[in-house]
Amino acid sequence: MSTTPPREPRRARPVPTPETQFHWDGARAGELRLQRCRPCQRAYFPPRPFCPRCASRDVEIVRASGRATLYSYVIHHRPVPGFTAPYAIAVVALEEGPRMMTSLVGLPQTPEALVLDMPLEVSFQKLDDEISLPVFGPAGSGS
Amino acid sequence: MRRRAVAIVGAAETTALGVIPHLSQIGLHADAALNALADCGLAPSDVDGIATAGESPTAIALALGITPTWVDGTAVGGCSFMLHVRHAAAAIEAGLCKTVLITHGQSGRSRVGAGGFGFAPSSLQGQFEAPYGIAGPPSLFTIPCLRYMKDFGLTHEQLAMVAVVQREWAAKNPRAMHRDPIGVEDVLASRVIAWPFHLLECCLVTDGGGALVLVSAERARDFREKPVFVLGTGESVETPMVSQMEDFTTSRAFRVSGRMAFAEAGIGPREVDHLMIYDAFAHLPIYGLEDLGFVPRGEAGRYIWDRNTAPGGELPLNTNGGGLSYTHTGMYGMFALQESVRQLRGRAAAQVPDVHVSVAHGVGGMFAAAGTVILSNEPG
Numbered sequence: 001m002s003t004t005p006p007r008e009p010r011r012a013r014p015v016p017t018p019e020t021q022f023h024w025d026g027a028r029a030g031e032l033r034l035q036r037c038r039p040c041q042r043a044y045f046p047p048r049p050f051c052p053r054c055a056s057r058d059v060e061i062v063r064a065s066g067r068a069t070l071y072s073y074v075i076h077h078r079p080v081p082g083f084t085a086p087y088a089i090a091v092v093a094l095e096e097g098p099r100m101m102t103s104l105v106g107l108p109q110t111p112e113a114l115v116l117d118m119p120l121e122v123s124f125q126k127l128d129d130e131i132s133l134p135v136f137g138p139a140g141s142g143s
Numbered sequence: 144m145r146r147r148a149v150a151i152v153g154a155a156e157t158t159a160l161g162v163i164p165h166l167s168q169i170g171l172h173a174d175a176a177l178n179a180l181a182d183c184g185l186a187p188s189d190v191d192g193i194a195t196a197g198e199s200p201t202a203i204a205l206a207l208g209i210t211p212t213w214v215d216g217t218a219v220g221g222c223s224f225m226l227h228v229r230h231a232a233a234a235i236e237a238g239l240c241k242t243v244l245i246t247h248g249q250s251g252r253s254r255v256g257a258g259g260f261g262f263a264p265s266s267l268q269g270q271f272e273a274p275y276g277i278a279g280p281p282s283l284f285t286i287p288c289l290r291y292m293k294d295f296g297l298t299h300e301q302l303a304m305v306a307v308v309q310r311e312w313a314a315k316n317p318r319a320m321h322r323d324p325i326g327v328e329d330v331l332a333s334r335v336i337a338w339p340f341h342l343l344e345c346c347l348v349t350d351g352g353g354a355l356v357l358v359s360a361e362r363a364r365d366f367r368e369k370p371v372f373v374l375g376t377g378e379s380v381e382t383p384m385v386s387q388m389e390d391f392t393t394s395r396a397f398r399v400s401g402r403m404a405f406a407e408a409g410i411g412p413r414e415v416d417h418l419m420i421y422d423a424f425a426h427l428p429i430y431g432l433e434d435l436g437f438v439p440r441g442e443a444g445r446y447i448w449d450r451n452t453a454p455g456g457e458l459p460l461n462t463n464g465g466g467l468s469y470t471h472t473g474m475y476g477m478f479a480l481q482e483s484v485r486q487l488r489g490r491a492a493a494q495v496p497d498v499h500v501s502v503a504h505g506v507g508g509m510f511a512a513a514g515t516v517i518l519s520n521e522p523g
Contacts, residue, residue: 012277014270015263046267046384072290072391074337076282083276086338090275091286091386101272101386111338116293133274 011082045098066122068092106137150363150370153183153356167256171248179354192240196223213240220507225514229376248352249472287391301444303330313464315493344425346471375408396513397434404515419479476505
């Protein structure tokens with residue numbers, strides 16, 4: 001009788017779709033890419049090939065400034081593959097308007113260090129050759 | 144003005160509640176369904192409409208031997224059953240069927256024949272939320288709360304008080320899983336799950352289920368229990384991605400659903416005697432009280448702190464002990480509806496005097512969906 005070692009739980013990894021590929025291509029190149037509706041001039045996220053407000057398909061891909069503020073978060077205390085608890089799961093408000101979920105880097109993962117509305121800026125965390133995740137750290141730290 | 148044409152005539156939960164390892168998930172559906180049908184003296188062969196979530200309606204039809212002419216598999220999380228009541232009322236009013244059975248069963252704790260939690264890695268949640276270390280509702284449903292706390296000055300003590308007050312209700316309910324008294328300091332001293340949420344501010348994980356039987360108000364007179372009339376209902380969805388809510392201090396789905404239900408019932412919050420707000424986590428009664436119009440924006444924390452929702456208070460809330468202390472299988476909405484029915488029948492464990500109108504408000508898929516049902520023991 002053979003025993004199979006338990007499969008190591010893996011860290012969740014995004015699988016791009018044709019509609020989101022531009023975003024992940026950008027992240028791999030060190031750019032935070034959003035879409036913007038040409039008629040409305042509004043940037044939006046998550047990706048889709050039409051404007052969520054006016055349904056226009058006349059949208060362009062733009063490079064975001066990477067500047068954001070901390071909108072809300074939790075500090076998770078339970079084990080998750082690929083993470084060392086406790087760690088923050090955050091939502092940031094991008095300068096261009098949209099919000100996105102992210103990790104906070106270069107900061108202690110404590111309520112004292114993570115202050116709502118604090119300025120942040122994007123950096124990229126490489127998971128593998130295909131996927132780099134946009135993450136956010138203190139503005140001006142060049143993280 | 145609504146016709147008030149549909150009533151709940153059968154309502155029951157599973158025979159056991161809490162830890163039920165000897166039944167699979169579909170077994171829990173069937174146990175609850177048979178109990179609810181027995182409650183109104185019907186057999187599965189009398190049922191011509193079925194609705195459920197978590198299992199497919201076809202699986203329920205096979206399990207119970209039902210040949211339906213109306214089927215609803217709307218699955219938007221834990222409030223799906225509120226939506227089923229709304230859809231069933233419309234179907235009965237439209238003549239699509241006469242006797243609707245709504246079932247819930249979930250082996251949330253024992254995981255017998257149960258599904259898992261997870262996002263497809265190519266879904267929007269799988270691409271743009273899951274990679275940041277989320278691990279189910281305790282790490283997602285909770286994320287908006289710090290924003291609310293900052294914007295409205297909600298304190299950690301006020302958030303903890305939600306759990307304290309609900310435990311007071313649970314203490315009166317022999318079926319509640321946790322009945323020992325707790326204080327604010329106990330809540331704040333309990334293990335941190337996802338700061339600012341401590342263990343006692345997060346729901347239980349249990350096995351259980353419940354079912355409802357609905358018929359036209361005309362037919363409802365023929366049943367042995369006093370009918371519970373459906374006065375008004377509402378439903379909406381916002382976003383499956385918590386990060387994409389319009390505003391972290393209020394739920395659009397709650398507001399749309401609640402407004403619709405009150406408009407249909409032709410009443411306002413002041414005319415409500417008893418309230419159930421789906422409490423997967425302690426902040427939800429706070430959002431619910433405000434978004435349904437019971438309390439002005441930013442004041443729900445203080446309202447609960449001042450014991451207005453506690454035993455003896457002006458607005459009895461979550462009188463079974465709620466998801467925090469009574470039971471939470473994963474989709475709690477059915478249990479909120481069951482407690483509203485029990486209160487209106489005058490048969491709740493923690494019975495509130497003179498309940499004529501009860502509201503059961505549910506959420507689903509974190510802040511993705513909402514359903515509101517306004518019930519009364521008077522035809523209106």
